[in-house]
Amino acid sequence: MDSIEILLNLFSLANVSAVIFGVTIGLLIGMLPGLTANLGVALLLPITYGFEPAAALLLLVSVYTAAIYGGSFPAILINAPGTSASAATAIDGYILTKEGKFNTAIRVSTFASVFGGIVSGFALLFIAPPLSLISLKFGPAQYFMLAVFGLTIIGTLSSGNFVKGLIAGSIGLFLSTIGSDLDSGYPRFVFGFTGLVSGINFVPAVIGLFSLSQALVLSEDPLKTIQLNKVKTDTWQFLPKLIETQKIVITCFISSIIGVLVGILPGAGGDIASWVSYNEAKRFSKNKSEFGKGSLKGIAASEAANNAVTGSSLIPLLTLGIPGSTTAAILLGALLIHGLVPGRELFTTNGHITYSVIWGFIFANLFMGFVGLYVAKYFGKIAKIPNYFLVPAIVILSVVGSYAIGNNIQDVYTMIIFGLFGYLMRKLNYPPAPLILGLILGPIAETGFRQSQILATDGVLLYILNNNISLILFLLTIISIFSAIYLELTKKINHEKSIS
Amino acid sequence: MSRIKSNIAISLLLVSISLALYFFAKDFPGSSKNFPIVILLIIFVLSLGQIIVSIYRFKNLNQKNFNIPTTPLIVFGLSFLSVILMEYIGFLGAFAIFFISLLYLFRVENKKSYIFGAIILFLFIFIVFEFGLKVSLLKMGF
Numbered sequence: 001m002d003s004i005e006i007l008l009n010l011f012s013l014a015n016v017s018a019v020i021f022g023v024t025i026g027l028l029i030g031m032l033p034g035l036t037a038n039l040g041v042a043l044l045l046p047i048t049y050g051f052e053p054a055a056a057l058l059l060l061v062s063v064y065t066a067a068i069y070g071g072s073f074p075a076i077l078i079n080a081p082g083t084s085a086s087a088a089t090a091i092d093g094y095i096l097t098k099e100g101k102f103n104t105a106i107r108v109s110t111f112a113s114v115f116g117g118i119v120s121g122f123a124l125l126f127i128a129p130p131l132s133l134i135s136l137k138f139g140p141a142q143y144f145m146l147a148v149f150g151l152t153i154i155g156t157l158s159s160g161n162f163v164k165g166l167i168a169g170s171i172g173l174f175l176s177t178i179g180s181d182l183d184s185g186y187p188r189f190v191f192g193f194t195g196l197v198s199g200i201n202f203v204p205a206v207i208g209l210f211s212l213s214q215a216l217v218l219s220e221d222p223l224k225t226i227q228l229n230k231v232k233t234d235t236w237q238f239l240p241k242l243i244e245t246q247k248i249v250i251t252c253f254i255s256s257i258i259g260v261l262v263g264i265l266p267g268a269g270g271d272i273a274s275w276v277s278y279n280e281a282k283r284f285s286k287n288k289s290e291f292g293k294g295s296l297k298g299i300a301a302s303e304a305a306n307n308a309v310t311g312s313s314l315i316p317l318l319t320l321g322i323p324g325s326t327t328a329a330i331l332l333g334a335l336l337i338h339g340l341v342p343g344r345e346l347f348t349t350n351g352h353i354t355y356s357v358i359w360g361f362i363f364a365n366l367f368m369g370f371v372g373l374y375v376a377k378y379f380g381k382i383a384k385i386p387n388y389f390l391v392p393a394i395v396i397l398s399v400v401g402s403y404a405i406g407n408n409i410q411d412v413y414t415m416i417i418f419g420l421f422g423y424l425m426r427k428l429n430y431p432p433a434p435l436i437l438g439l440i441l442g443p444i445a446e447t448g449f450r451q452s453q454i455l456a457t458d459g460v461l462l463y464i465l466n467n468n469i470s471l472i473l474f475l476l477t478i479i480s481i482f483s484a485i486y487l488e489l490t491k492k493i494n495h496e497k498s499i500s
Numbered sequence: 501m502s503r504i505k506s507n508i509a510i511s512l513l514l515v516s517i518s519l520a521l522y523f524f525a526k527d528f529p530g531s532s533k534n535f536p537i538v539i540l541l542i543i544f545v546l547s548l549g550q551i552i553v554s555i556y557r558f559k560n561l562n563q564k565n566f567n568i569p570t571t572p573l574i575v576f577g578l579s580f581l582s583v584i585l586m587e588y589i590g591f592l593g594a595f596a597i598f599f600i601s602l603l604y605l606f607r608v609e610n611k612k613s614y615i616f617g618a619i620i621l622f623l624f625i626f627i628v629f630e631f632g633l634k635v636s637l638l639k640m641g642f
C-alpha cells in the first residue's frame with residue numbers, strides 16, 4: 001500500500017472532521033457517568049451511513065477510544081467512573097483530587113491514556129495484517145468453529161451471570177434464524193408478519209438494546225444531576241511535567257503491553273485490563289504503600305491499560321471477524337454496513353481504507369489528549385447535564401438514527417421493541433451484549449454447519465475437526481473459557497484487595 | 501417479587517416459549533429446521549438449569565426485593581406512542597408532544613432551560629439528518 005496515498009486519504013477533510021467530531025462526542029459520553037462507549041458507538045452508527053467507509057469507521061473508533069479516556073474524568077473528580085474501565089483509576093485519582101491535585105491526576109491520566117492508545121494502534125498495525133493471512137484458508141468447517149469460538153465470548157461478556165449470558169446468546173442465535181431460509185427460501189418464525197421475512201435488522205436492534213434501554217435506566221432517577229463540590233486545584237498546566245513523565249513512563253509501557261494482550265483475548269475488556277495492570281504495577285513497585293493513597297503510577301497503570309485495549313480488541317475483529325469486545329461487536333456491524341468483510345481483503349483490496357483507519361486511530365489518540373487537557377478545565381459544567389434532559393435526547397436520537405437506516409418506520413419499531421427488551425434484560429440481570437453476538441454469529445455458524453453437512457462423508461463433527469485450523473480454534477475455545485474465568489477471578493480479587 | 505422468584509418466572513416463560521417454538525420448527529422443510537431446533541433445545545436446557553439453580557438459591561440465600569419502576573415503563577409507552585403519532589402528525593409534532601409529556605412526568609423545575617435545550621437538540625438533529633445525511637425528517641413517518 002502506497003504510504004502517500006494512505007496519508008492523503010487520512011488527512012482528507014472528511015476523515016479529519018470525523019476524528020474531531022468522534023473524539024469530542026466520545027469524551028462527552030465517557031465523562032458522563034451512566035453513558036458508555038457502547039452507547040456512543042451504537043448511537044452514532046446510523047449517522048455514518050452517508051459517510052465514506054474510512055470516515056465512518058474513524059468516527060466510531062474515535063468515539064470508542066475517547067469515551068474510554070473520558071471515563072477517567074469523573075473517576076478522578078468525583079469518584080464515579082464514567083465507564084467500568086476507569087474504576088481502578090478512581091482509587092488514586094480521587095485521593096489526588098481531595099488533596100487539590102486534580103490537574104496533576106488529569107495530566108497523568110491523559111499521558112497514560114494517549115500512550116496506551118498509541119501502543120495499541122501500533123499493535124493493530126503490525127499484528128493484524130499477518131494474522132489476516134490465516135483467513136484465506138477458511139472453509140465452512142473453519143467458519144463454523146470460528147463462530148463457536150466467538151460464542152465463547154458470551155461467558156466473558158456476562159460479568160458473573162454465565163448461564164444468563166448463555167441464555168441471552170442463545171436467544172440472539174435464535175433471533176438470527178427468523179426470516180427467509182437462505183437455502184430453501186422458507187420463511188421461518190415469521191407468523192404472517194411480512195416485515196420479518198428479511199430477518200431482524202442488526203442495527204436497530206443494537207440501538208434499542210444499548211441506547212434506548214440506557215435512556216430507560218436513566219429515567220429511573222430523572223432529577224439526578226452530578227453535583228460537583230468546588231475543587232481546589234493546583235496551578236493549571238497544559239503539558240505534563242518532565243518529572244511526572246519520568247516517573248510513569250515504564251508503568252505506562254508495561255501496562256500498555258498488558259492492555260494489548262488482554263484486548264486481543266475475546267471478551268476481556270478494559271475493566272479487566274485496568275485491574276490486572278494496577279495489580280502488576282503495585283506488585284513491582286518499590287513503594288507499594290503509595291498505591292491507594294494517590295499514586296501517579298496507579299492512575300497511569302489503569303489508564304494506559306484500558307486505552308491499550310481499544311486498538312487491540314479490533315485485531316480479532318479485523319482479521320477474523322470475531323469481535324473482542326461489545327463495542328467491537330457493534331463495529332462489526334459498521335464494517336458490514338459499509339460493505340467491508342473482515343479478513344485478508346481488508347488489508348489488500350480495501351487496504352487504503354483499513355490502513356487509513358489504523359493511522360487515523362493513532363492520530364485520534366493524540367488529538368484526544370489535547371482536547372482532553374483543554375476541556376478538563378471546564379469539566380464541571382459539562383458534567384452537570386441532568387438525566388431529565390439526557391433521556392429525551394437519547395430517545396430522539398435513537399428514533400431518528402434507526403429511521404435513517406433505510407427511511408423505514410419498521411426499523412424504528414424494531415429499535416423500540418429491542419429497547420424495552422434490553423431494559424428488562426438489564427433489570428433481570430441478563431447481559432444484552434451476548435444477544436448481539438448471537439445475532440451476528442448465528443448466520444455464520446448455521447451456514448458453516450449446513451455446508452459442512454453437505455461436504456461431510458464420515459460424519460459432520462469429524463469433518464469439522466479434521467483440519468489444523470479447526471483444531472486450533474477448538475483449543476482456543478477451551479482456553480478462552482478458562483482464561484475468562486481466570487481473568488474474572490483475578491479482577492474480583494484485585495478489586496477486593498483494593499477496597500480493603 | 502423477589503429476584504429469585506422473577507428468575508424462576510422468566511425461566512419458566514423461556515421453557516414454554518422454546519418448547520412451543522420447537523414443535524412449530526419441526527414442520528419446517530428439509531435442513532432449514534436443524535439449526536433452530538438445536539438452538540431452541542439449548543434455550544430449553546439452559547432455562548431449566550436456571551430454574552434448578554434458582555430453586556436451590558431460594559432455599560439458601562436472603563432474597564432481595566425486585567421490582568421494575570413505573571417511570572421507565574411510562575417513558576417507553578410515551579416513546580412508542582410518539583412513533584405511532586409520527587405516522588399521523590410527523591416527527592416534529594410527535595416529539596414536541598413527547599418532550600412536553602416528559603417535562604410534566606419528570607416534574608422539571610427549570611422549564612426555561614429544558615425548553616431551550618429541547619429546541620437546540622431539535623435544531624442539531626434537524627441540521628445533521630436533513631442536510632448532512634439527506635434524511636427528510638419532515639416526511640419521516642408519513
